Amino acid sequence: MAVNKSKSGSFIFVARTAFSKLRGSKRRIQGIRKLIISPNGILITFILGIFINVVSNRVQDIVERQRYLEILQYELTQIGLSTYFEIKEFNDSGLILAHKDYPTVVYEAGLNNGYLLTVNQEQLVKITSFYNYLYGVSALSSRYDAEMDEYQIGVDSCLITTPLTQTDICGKETSDRDMAQKYYSTLMVNVSKGISEKAVDILNEFRPVQRRLGSPLLRLLMGTNTMEILK
Numbered sequence: 419m420a421v422n423k424s425k426s427g428s429f430i431f432v433a434r435t436a437f438s439k440l441r442g443s444k445r446r447i448q449g450i451r452k453l454i455i456s457p458n459g460i461l462i463t464f465i466l467g468i469f470i471n472v473v474s475n476r477v478q479d480i481v482e483r484q485r486y487l488e489i490l491q492y493e494l495t496q497i498g499l500s501t502y503f504e505i506k507e508f509n510d511s512g513l514i515l516a517h518k519d520y521p522t523v524v525y526e527a528g529l530n531n532g533y534l535l536t537v538n539q540e541q542l543v544k545i546t547s548f549y550n551y552l553y554g555v556s557a558l559s560s561r562y563d564a565e566m567d568e569y570q571i572g573v574d575s576c577l578i579t580t581p582l583t584q585t586d587i588c589g590k591e592t593s594d595r596d597m598a599q600k601y602y603s604t605l606m607v608n609v610s611k612g613i614s615e616k617a618v619d620i621l622n623e624f625r626p627v628q629r630r631l632g633s634p635l636l637r638l639l640m641g642t643n644t645m646e647i648l649k
Contacts, residue, residue, distance in 0.1 A: 480635075481639050483533045483536060484629075484636060484640065486527070486528060486531065486534075487533065487626035488648070489524050490524050490545075490624075491626050491627060492524075492645070492648060493525065494620060495647060497520045497521065497552075497613065498613075498614055498618060500518070500520060500610075501610040501611070501617070504606065504607065504610045505611060505614070508603055512600070512603070513600065514602070514607060517563075517606050519556045520552045520556070520613070522549055525545070525549045537624070541624050544619070544620050544624075545624070548620060551613070551616070552613070555613065558609070562602045562606075565598065566598060566599060566602060569594055569595035569598050569599075570595060572594070572595070573588055573592055573595050576588035576591045627644050627648040627649065630644075631649075
């Protein structure tokens with residue numbers, strides 16, 4: 419009987435303690451509610467919301483800037499690869515049959531969104547000078563493409579009007595075209611070599627992917643996945 423009374427007393431004690439804690443929790447919740455709806459609470463909530471919004475925007479800006487710089491690194495790498503294949507084509511055949519303009523879309527986007535202007539001054543000068551040089555190469559390439567079209571038109575016109583029985587069909591026109599193409603190819607391979615050297619010089623210092631992989635904060639925000647060619 420004494421044991422039962424002891425157990426009943428223990429149960430009552432535990433129940434009272436739990437009830438007391440519950441009442442204490444309710445008081446704290448009510449206190450928090452009163453604080454939130456009070457003038458000071460509203461001000462604190464407002465300031466906290468602004469702080470969270472500022473931090474969120476800052477983190478988003480850091481991620482977007484880093485992502486842009488990595489895409490620019492990829493574009494520069496692609497330009498370097500393009501010059502490699504042009505040089506290889508010339509070494510194999512002595513000609514560059516078709517030159518494609520180098521990509522500049524990512525660079526131009528960086529000028530518009532301002533992220534390009536956040537790199538250090540030395541790198542910015544190198545990058546802008548490099549792309550300005552590419553614009554000049556594009557204009558030169560367009561001019562020579564137009565000239566080569568004129569030479570080809572001359573060959574085609576000759577072939578159409580010359581009897582098939584005639585020997586040495588359009589020899590002069592064909593020779594002029596081939597000489598122009600050889601000159602154009604020699605000029606462009608030298609230009610490609612210069613572009614390749616400039617691209618390598620920039621990429622030796624401009625390495626945003628490596629910066630992300632070496633930064634705990636950027637790894638946390640963006641992970642560690644990247645293309646093998648950029649590592």
